[in-house]
Amino acid sequence: MWRNTMNDITLPRASNHLKADALDIGLTEFIEEFGDQLLESLNRSNPPVYAGIDNPARQWVLEGLKRQPFPAQAQVVQAIAALLLDQNEQAGIINAEMGTGKTMMAIALAAVMHGAGYRRTMVIAPPHLVYKWRREILETIPDARVWVLNGPDTLVKLLKLRDQLGDTYDGRQEFFILGRVRMRMGFHWRLAFWQRRAGGGRSLAACPDCGRLLQDQEGNLITAEEFQREERRRRCDHCNAALWTLMRPGKSDGGSRRNTVLKSMCRIPTIGPVRAERLLSDFGEDFLASMLLDNVSEFINLMDAKGNFIFSDRQAKRMERAMANIEFGFGEGGYQPTEFIKRYLPDGCFDLLVVDEGHEYKNSGSAQGQAMGVLAAKARKTVLLTGTLMGGYADDLFYLLFRILTRRMIEDGYQPNARGSMAPAAISFMRDHGVLKDIYTERDGSSHKTAKGKKLSVRTVKAPGFGPKGIHRFVLPFTVFLKLKDIGGNVLPGGVH
Template identity: 30%
Template sequence: MAAITDIVEPVIDEQKTVKLAEFLDEWGDMLKDQVMQNMNPVYSLKAEDDWDAQARNKLQQLPRKPFESQTRKGILPVAKSFFKEDHKAAFLVGEMGTGKTFVSLAVAHLIPKTHKRILIQCPGHLVKKWIREAHDTIPGCNCINLNGKSLDLLIANKLTSTQPVGMEIWVMGKERAKLHFQRVPQRIAILGRQCCPECGRQITTDNENNKCIPCEHCKAPMWMADGTKARRYAKAEFIKRYFPTRNFFDLLILDEVHELKGGGTAQGQAMSCLIARSKKVLALSGTLMGGYSSNLFYLLWRMFPRQMKAGGFEYGRSMHFAERYGVVQRTYDSKDVNVSLNVASIGRKLGKSRVKEAPGISPLLLPDLLLEHSTFVRLADVNDALPEYEEIIVPVALEPDQQQPEYAQLSHDLIDATSAALARGDMRLMGKMIQSLLAYPDGCRNEEEITLEIAGRETVVASAPGLEIDLLPKEEKLLEIIAAEKKQGRKVAIFLEHTGTRDLIPVLEEKLQKNDIKPLVLRSQTVKPEHREDWLKKQVQTGLYHCLISNPNLVKTGLDLLEFPTIIFFQCGYSVFTLRQASRRSWRIGQDLPVRVFFMAYSKTMQEKALALMAQKMETSLAVEGELSDKGLAALSESENSMMYELAKALTGKVAVNDMSEAWTRYRQRELLSNLSMDDDQDVTITTTTTMSTTAGSTATITEKYVVRGTVYVKKAGAIAYVDNNRFDLKDGFVFWSGRKIGWYDRQGCGAINDKPIRIYRPEQCRHFVLAEIRQAA
């Protein structure tokens, strides 16, 4: 059935369209000044008061001192909103590696009470890590592991309310918080009639589906626990129902809160139960927004119900929220459209439509609901504590005799078959095409066959034979990189997507062992998630392994791979979220070696298009959110479905895709610029005033600010400047970044980087030169 789609969004005059990245480049500074003038933040570095001074003194009592950026960006803003402004809840949005765990524990340390009780809910495999971090951060705290099956501690607090002694930290996995017994309907028989066990009146409502429904008379629940199934009680439900005081916990910390976004899910209900017994709520996430505005709807309702109600929203009506803060897609039947177009009437209608939410978020969501309740910490804010980070693109050519011609034929056949299917309105083949073309170059030793059900029969639409190639080009390049890293004493983590049906781990394991490289294999069934960190640490300590092989989804949250300063993406898939998460596993606080991340892809294949598209998406997302967080950015700019459609368009030539290396370089350049042009003035700022005389005899005064961004080191053949661990080469009057010319400078040190004015000079009483960004003072 043919259909047309109408996406509700403003119509923009094409002649007036300006790319958002270019708009922010030109007007970003002015917009930032307007924001600072019109908003009154809870905390500002330039307006610190006695409360902030006392908080800083108290933070110095911790054995692990916070970085200044963590204090300014996370700890003080959240603590001040809680304990001085008396706000109920807040979001702490931070990239992986910024130390959200430490920041939240430091906030708990600032609670203005000697005896306090904290509850932390986190993914089950992170419970032990939270307890360890708590002991390291706050010595003398009493940590209680609630992730076991026992309810003894909860029952004890039900029977006799106890007061905390010192700081009590309760840690519970979100699975234990939500898992409950199953219910079965409960009735009693009175004179052969089905009656309510509470009021005894006859039940007349039919219950054909054997559902657990309340009594039609007294509204009492008519169900009981199913004794034949698992005997358990949701700990969050127990806390809400049986704990005596409303503010039993002084602070509730919800780790990875984006996983609790569901409306009627058990996880979401558990979140509501815990909030009901907590005085303050701190929600941690690196992916606050998951691409759809409704992802935030239930989180906001649970944390800020009064504000949501004041905004005119009703609980459960997420589409109303999406119409205001998201993108709504309406699909009409073509028959209704044709009829409507032939009606000469002002009030003609298109008929009924199918309404669903599409990916996209309105910028109004930030000022209306998020900014006053959120603080954002970027990895760039703590860059001074991190070593150098380098991303390297490794394009590899297909093997010319067998691999390249077979891939070309498979691609041709699949494109033709998919185009024919799409012409019939059948989209089922699109996903199969993408997966096959991504997978075949790496798994070409096995036969590839793609089928589609047509008229009730499975029909082969494309196929490729299995090839007898001993060492594939990408495998050869992988061995070369690992050998070079091994000589430097660096361990390597290898990530690949195909570890299930198209399992490539046995092949890679065999090739590595033949080359005297001992791999450590981590699979989903190797060890339980909650024991994964301890298991990995013990295996690494044996000294028997040179590299780790794993699916990136197993390590993207919770694991610190500090022992593996080199990461190689043998396969990247097409999920930007997973790629960004896993790529930063070793570039974290505590890493003292330079981090190198390699992205491998076969040239002139779907793998190259996927990697180039991801770079384009992330470049756009940096401009859209100002780099709020990598995970949130990736989610805003794409979902996996939209990425699949983009790949399909790229394959059929309907959308242009930049060269893979060029696209990635542009993304890294955009990431750098987002830090240079829109960051806070946290570096040394020097204000200069210049008075100019005109030919008419009048004078004009120009005031400029020199914002020092980095140090310049003079070398024999030029100079090197470091800005946020990004290296710039200065040579012969030009500025280079990653081998690409991005700016210039003259003999006086004046110049520009990406059209932003700079000055290279040596300040008074300073032994080295600095690179400063020149801004016009307000």
């Protein structure tokens, strides 16, 4: 039998033939007493992928980096490399505390993977960390070729990559850093139709190409007002013409590029209309637009003709904080980068996908979570970087695991239903590995003529917790943990700079 407290283990009483008292021992005492035997049994049933013995070839690559990782960081790299290369697993997770150098470990891992034939690495990062990734990559691997995909020219760079796929490889490692916001941004569109007047003063929607009146699924004619309320793009059933068109929201005053750049600069702290006009007069709209789109650091460090900085240190700090969350765009729209990669680049074009701040992609219906899943499906291997893998509930992990460990999840029966919905699989995962509470409520209803009535309602809510079976199946085999204290005295006393 089980006692009510989880920290105690109670063994059942012996039978009448063996008179003995029940053994009551705390869980902590049990682990202290039998921990070594439990660990030996665990190692026999599940041999570790990495047992502290470094691979000489991979260690040689790490020692050749311009910035070498600390010993604890190098062990994490060796462990993840063994998981992805030796065990041929689909993905790995680095769960490390803040300040342990997750960026450095991911770059070192990419270098090790490059030595094994993994040419291209795609990095998904928050927009304000894109240039931090670029800087650290070039400081660690100076001869690397780094592409920043964080502006309206992202599609142009992807088109250039597609054209270069057949070129002779020169041996240089390539990194593609994609901003998390830009990754999910697509084009803007609106419905397009032709209005035809009908009897009774009604206005019906018609195809702008063939002129055929539009109908719903039941064959009823659709009015213009009803068609304007639709939220999905559709095509004409007769000629297959698109019933939508591209649009540019928030058209600037006069529509000129100069006014667009002017209004964009006025969104930045410390820059008003007068100063923005002066900057445009001194540097030109094209020069300023190119910096705002691709490298905000250069804009913050602008210098005048005498070599003096335009903005003071205090202004630069305010601008840097604000511009981390501002997205500039001066084009006519965009094509979602993940959609282009899915449609027009071959599978395995990106050998390694590095997902920074991986816990941000755990939600079921988020656009960036679905976009990350598309990139993970196209890449050969995936590495997730996070400091908080789980938020306390089992469904925090379900969609994240399904996007990076799709094969393992499908093997265990978690897959979409006939309608393509993942909701039943998520509930099944919660019942298998999480905690669900079924709350039964019984109420006495109003009396009937011959009997009393009762009303019973049942509702299911989730509760915090993740079972040991789920940890053993989905977390421990793919995750390397690192704490700040594991690095020891190698961390600068002043913190991270």
